[in-house]
């Protein structure tokens with residue numbers, strides 16, 4: 265990372281182990297995990313991508329626990345080593361309450377337990393770390409209750425919604441956005457297991473991983489055309505781990521479509537690219553290897569230096585090193601990407617010296 | 620410094636690796652199944668990962684046809700612990716997906732039980 269520039273890392277994956285959730289769960293949900301061995305189903309058919317599955321091989325906790333499950337080791341390997349100013353926890357999406365098919369009661373109980381565990385074991389233990397409110401969003405009313413319960417925690421900065429196959433801009437989910445806005449929370453979207461091939465899995469992980477940005481593009485399009493940001497003017501959306509090189513294409517495409525087809529979405533009072541510039545931010549990771557010239561031309565095409573925020577995605581295999589992932593940019597732009605853009609986006613992140 | 624003993628031959632079994640130091644330089648010593656030793660800078664040329672935390676394995680090769688895997692070079696391929704790039708230990712540490720890129724390497728010779736890295 266460039267020297268003298270503070271870092272807000274917008275995507276750090278802490279991981280819970282089911283047995284750690286037990287003390288935060290009420291019965292009978294505790295019973296289902298403890299005695300009936302319930303775990304959430306996962307669907308991704310590829311577990312082989314890299315040396316240690318989808319984790320950095322050197323991030324496995326020395327005592328053998330999975331990567332991301334120990335604060336002290338994360339501090340040593342990431343926060344202290346890099347010198348983070350702030351980091352935003354986004355969970356490991358395992359469990360991912362909003363991704364559950366059925367059994368909404370368990371999903372809602374899991375979300376609450378997860379939030380209490382996150383506050384207790386991470387947010388209260390390291391002043392640099394900020395958190396995401398986990399909800400079971402498919403049960404909208406329970407999700408709103410959970411946001412009401414923990415949303416005013418000073419270190420909760422966003423409500424996390426996974427990208428699977430639910431389009432969150434649908435008016436059914438708007439009460440979630442209303443509750444988030446009320447508590448000064450942004451929305452963070454991170455893909456879980458989006459079936460990017462027309463509802464199916466491609467043959468190869470490399471195909472799926474290449475196309476994850478398409479799943480992110482779908483959610484941004486859906487949120488904008490469903491008028492979420494016209495209805496909730498203080499709401500922001502952070503797109504996590506989808507990269508950023510598709511932004512100019514999306515802005516051009518949506519604006520052109522809007523000029524032709526505005527009549528269908530008359531509630532939009534601004535052109536889509538203006539809404540995106542004001543309300544939507546994108547994490548840089550996983551960054552393609554751009555040289556400075558290409559990077560700067562992309563920024564020029566975006567028409568703003570304020571839309572992208574640096575993220576490491578620690579401890580995952582496609583981690584971006586703050587020292588090496590981006591080309592050597594000018595100091596002012598670096599400051600925005602590594603720090604200011606995220607800081608200005610999340611109202612609860614303090615100024616560096618306030619801590 | 621011109622040369623230095625970095626480890627003993629018995630420290631690394633064929634198909635394994637370990638990190639060591641050549642002066643201040645953190646180096647990776649690899650031993651291929653034929654018993655030979657190789658030394659590289661212990662830092663990935665992509666984003667700098669510590670290579671000794673990766674793995675030595677084989678690789679699916681260019682001779683593979685669509686839908687048909689050809690796997691060989693067992694014990695001769697180094698895979699980075701982060702993004703998984705593959706480097707061919709016996710071919711100057713060249714990256715399989717882009718052979719123009721290679722890991723910086725060092726000369727190695729063995730004298731009795733000593734593995735010696737030299738410039």
Ligand code: FES
Pocket residue numbers: 663664665666667668699700701702703704
């Ligand atoms: S750091 Fe080695 S493959 Fe990226």
